[in-house]
Amino acid sequence: MLNILVTVKVVPKPEEVKVDQETKTLDRGNARSEINPADMAVIETALKLKDKYGANVTVLSMGPPFADKFIKVAMAMGCDNGVLLTDRVLAGADTLATSYALAKAIDAIGDQDLVICGEESSDGATGQVPQGIAEWLDFSHVTYATALDLDEENNKLEAVRSLSNVTEKVRVPLPAVAAIITGAHEPRFMDFERRRELENGNTVKMLSAADIKVDPKRIGNAGSPTIVTGLKQLKTPERKNIRIEGKTAAEKAERIWEYLEKEGILKN
């Protein structure tokens, strides 16, 4: 049977994170966590393939111990196994060290035909990890995919890639990594009964850095070529905030027009 692994990241809700102006560090404060929005489409994509071809689907996340409850959500949606790679030594990783740790975990889990990731995470938003995992594992890769299908006979993955001015259909040999565009598929609801069942026992497998035999020089800060030297809250430009008043829509439209004309906005 086909083995599919989906990567899921648990991220703080973007609107609830601020920069502490004193320390110039991220203030996650009481920011609530969520499954990275792009990854919801990833889970759905994997489950669609499972519905069509039958597959064993494993959810893998790297993050703090509390991420297990989000893995259980993915399992309650229909994924078969959950794995959480959690270890403080993995923290502080940039895209190189992150892709290494995930690739090591995927290699340790073993025998995966297809790895599906989100196009990017809402916190880092670099969109570079899926291709990186593919390179470490010597897998083929496809990015910016909206739909996946299998060519079972030839052991290949078929994907539709949606680029800014091009849509293309590509075929790559398995094993492969595919990165799915945010919102490509509406995720299904979870099965609440299964969610309750998952509360009991060790339903999510925990892995440490030692379990997957990482090279300490390649993880965390030590394995990260890029460093963050500062943070800033981006300021938006000052705006005039003029409230347009009027009794009717026509009156308001007239006010808008007067302003545009006064400022010469619609000239030539």
Added chain:
Amino acid sequence: MPKNKLHRLKAKYTPAEAKGMFVYLEHSEGKLADVSLELISKAKEITNGESIYGMLFGHKVNNLAEESIRSGLDEVYVIDDKHLLNYTPEAFTRCAEAIVEKYKPDTILIGATQNGCDMAGRLAVRLQTGLTAHITGLEVDEDGELVGWVPGFGGGIAAACKCPRHRPQLISVRPGVFLVGEEIKQSDGKIHNEPVPFSATDIKTEIVEKKVLAIDDISKADRIVAVGRGTDGDLGIAEELAKIIGGKVGGTRVALDEGWIGREQMIGQTGYSTKPNLAVLCGISGATQFTIGIDKADLILAINNDEEAPIFEQADLCVVDDLFDIIPALTKIVKNQISG
């Protein structure tokens, strides 16, 4: 010996051996990407008179190499082969790797287009180096190191990133962030043809179908009518207004996800940065992910029936009303004024 590369990858050279700023020249349908021209002009600015280099992979692309020289590059390394007609990760990553092995660049600037990112992510791991991704600002700090500003958390926060100990440092830059420079009339730049570093069987990606959408993206539009959830997919009135004011229709991530607009129309963190002189925002609530792509507009007019919508803080003209009443009324006035 394990099948994969988990133990085998290592850096190609030391930082002391590295030299020169390179620009990866992306192109499609016989044209250099705007972002590549933007990168040439930025590279020129920050290198302060030192030579700057380009790498260009494709088939029959000599005219593009010449254009890049006219745009300011001193030397361009070209790999020309019929298997480079379309982008594939295997062939293009290998070409970039070959240029890196031979010329040992200090820095490679790459446009953060989708295929640019596709290659950059794979290349960074192959070269075991740092990739500062999707930057919206680039400066040189007091140590002479390049610092890239990377937006995160929906674009509300930017992190200053640098790559002090690994070379080449890869930096991907969002399209539309820097300005295209002027062409130089006289130039003694050189074009070098490089050997093809792969064989046809190395290419695993097969392009079965390719549809080129002959439309310009939203980044260069002077006037924009942008649609969000509040339009509920009814884009007719927005399109009519855009036509009358000589502008283009753009939209939010929601509008894209709902299928109301195409990817070339999406404004914001994962879409395009725009700099219109007028932006009319219809039924957009104003999440930072969106506003980061429109905050360079000269004038922002926002229409939303929710008085509390955060977009009003970022607008010059604020209309709390039903966009389905306001937009047609505005279209009518503009139409009368222009024809009268």
